[in-house]
Amino acid sequence: MNRLQFLAELRKSLIDTTKGITFPVISEEIEKLDEVADHIVGIQWFPLKTMSPSSFLGAQDRFINNHSILFFSDGKSLKAYEKKCISCNCLAQWITYEKKLKCFSCDKTYDVQKDSGELTCERHSMKETNGEWFIGLKSQ
Template sequence: MYRKEFLKEMGTSLFQTMKNVYEPFIHDDLQKVEEVMDQTLGIKWVPLMSSDDSSSKLEMKFINGSPIMVIRDGANIHVLSGICHECSNIITVTTLYSTGKCFNCEKEYNFKTKQGDLSLKTIPVKKKDHVIYIGFDKEKKLGGFSA
């Protein structure tokens, strides 16, 4: 082995060793930062469902009395508030046509084509230990509206 190859291998090994030693500490620090950010923003994580749950692609659920829409797009899961952002009424979901409609202000959204005039509020989602959690305001507000 030439000196140049030896020094290159030593550098790679040293970097890998340092990475293996400090990785648990960095992971713990990142979890602490995440917890502090959640407390600062006032987000409380509530379990929604198991990540292995393969129900329909679009469904309406009620969490703590607040309606939410769960949309599955392959492996991705999107969660939206089930309350109309314009008039604060519950959105009616039609799973057959993959649409949501507010009957008060007559606005509609198609989840297949991703088109429509109904404005929807996104709810934060995270996956941990095969469970999907949604984040809502600690003041019992889900999706920006009182529960």
């Protein structure tokens, strides 16, 4: 091994050691920052005990912390929508055969598969931690 190879190997091992030491510290700090940001915005995380993207296909209604939520799964991803029209504050209805949310007061619809439509309803944050799914809801 010549001097150039030795210095290249030394550089590589120093970088790997630095990554190994700093990664856990940085990831902990990022988790803390996420918690602080959630607290500032007013988001609380609620566990979805038996729900995951692979546990069902289609839509399910749940009532969590005084929110009527529509969960939609295609087997790979999980989406959560508030079943309330932002325009008129009326309860939006799930139309099963069209796979759309509809506000009968405004006569607006939202296609959850295509993420498009004229109905404006709030989409909630979802996260997975250690195989358990959580929904983020703004505290009222």
